[in-house]
Amino acid sequence: MVSSEEVVRKDLKMIHGHPMIHTFVFNWERIEQFQCRPDDIVITTYPKSGTTWLSEIVDMVLNDGDAEKCKRDVITAKAPMLEMADHGIRISGVEQLKKNPSPRLVKTHLPIDLLPKSFWKNNSKMIYMARNAKDVAVSYYHFHLMDRLLPLPGTWEEFLEKFMAGNVAYGSWFNHVKSWWKKTEEHPILFLHYEDMKENPKQEIKKIATFLEKKLSNDIVDKIIHHTSFETMKNNPMVNFTHMPSTVMDHSKSTFMRKGIAGDWKNYFTVAQNEKFDDLYEKQMSGSSLQFRTEL
Numbered sequence: 001m002v003s004s005e006e007v008v009r010k011d012l013k014m015i016h017g018h019p020m021i022h023t024f025v026f027n028w029e030r031i032e033q034f035q036c037r038p039d040d041i042v043i044t045t046y047p048k049s050g051t052t053w054l055s056e057i058v059d060m061v062l063n064d065g066d067a068e069k070c071k072r073d074v075i076t077a078k079a080p081m082l083e084m085a086d087h088g089i090r091i092s093g094v095e096q097l098k099k100n101p102s103p104r105l106v107k108t109h110l111p112i113d114l115l116p117k118s119f120w121k122n123n124s125k126m127i128y129m130a131r132n133a134k135d136v137a138v139s140y141y142h143f144h145l146m147d148r149l150l151p152l153p154g155t156w157e158e159f160l161e162k163f164m165a166g167n168v169a170y171g172s173w174f175n176h177v178k179s180w181w182k183k184t185e186e187h188p189i190l191f192l193h194y195e196d197m198k199e200n201p202k203q204e205i206k207k208i209a210t211f212l213e214k215k216l217s218n219d220i221v222d223k224i225i226h227h228t229s230f231e232t233m234k235n236n237p238m239v240n241f242t243h244m245p246s247t248v249m250d251h252s253k254s255t256f257m258r259k260g261i262a263g264d265w266k267n268y269f270t271v272a273q274n275e276k277f278d279d280l281y282e283k284q285m286s287g288s289s290l291q292f293r294t295e296l
């Protein structure tokens with residue numbers, strides 16, 4: 001058994017050029033050699049982009065909108081995070097995935113070149129959810145306050161600098177979204193936006209159903225919308241991460257289901273921070289056809 005000091009608030013560790021949560025890097029061969037199953041569905045995002053929301057929606061789609069069935073287990077067991085490993089505090093992502101029945105949901109935040117090769121060879125279906133960078137930065141800052149596997153964020157100002165430089169777990173938001181977007185040209189990836197899901201969940205859930213070759217009635221889509229609304233998920237202990245050991249997540253610092261809105265960045269960015277961010281954004285995103293909305 002490891003002591004919590006060995007995993008809690010450690011500095012990030014580089015893996016193949018990408019900054020990663022320290023404890024996840026241990027025995028990285030388990031990721032490189034991971035063998036997918038033919039019908040795995042990969043749920044891939046940059047952190048804080050609505051991964052949990054998307055995972056619950058996909059589980060509801062696969063289970064024809066049966067909310068009771070979707071309460072069969074906690075979200076971390078139903079959609080294990082591939083790269084998660086914390087020296088035995090919890091069952092690792094790979095071990096949980098081995099136990100899960102097919103079709104498995106495989107959650108990951110990995111950049112393209114760290115994803116196990118077997119997924120590319122298998123032509124696995126992937127759903128990517130992207131969220132505008134400013135709201136991601138704010139959400140990631142609050143997540144650093146509560147997720148003790150991450151380093152402490154410092155002040156908001158300090159964290160924003162690190163985020164802009166890509167010195168945070170999983171690296172640069174810009175590189176992540178641009179490279180996954182580019183990959184849609186050659187791989188079956190359904191690319192979604194958090195803001196679209198907020199604005200028109202019916203339309204986005206139907207896209208997911210079509211991608212997964214599921215026929216859903218309007219009635220079922222309505223059930224999915226209700227079950228996966230922010231308010232319902234916030235109060236659902238199977239998905240709101242209150243089941244996590246307090247060694248790992250401290251909900252007294254910030255809740256996992258925090259605000260769930262588009263445009264919260266306006267409450268945090270100063271005018272100067274916003275100008276600096278916009279300058280960087282323009283440089284980083286020039287040449288990419290990927291567009292985001294920072295408010296609805």
Ligand code: A3P
Nearest residue numbers: 048049050051052053139229230257258259260
């Ligand atoms: P905020 O911190 O802005 O509230 P992830 O699951 O990728 O870690 O993303 C977490 C973010 O998604 C948090 O954002 C969380 O509140 C938001 N979220 C979770 N469930 C949601 C839902 N049903 N509707 C809208 N946002 C949701």
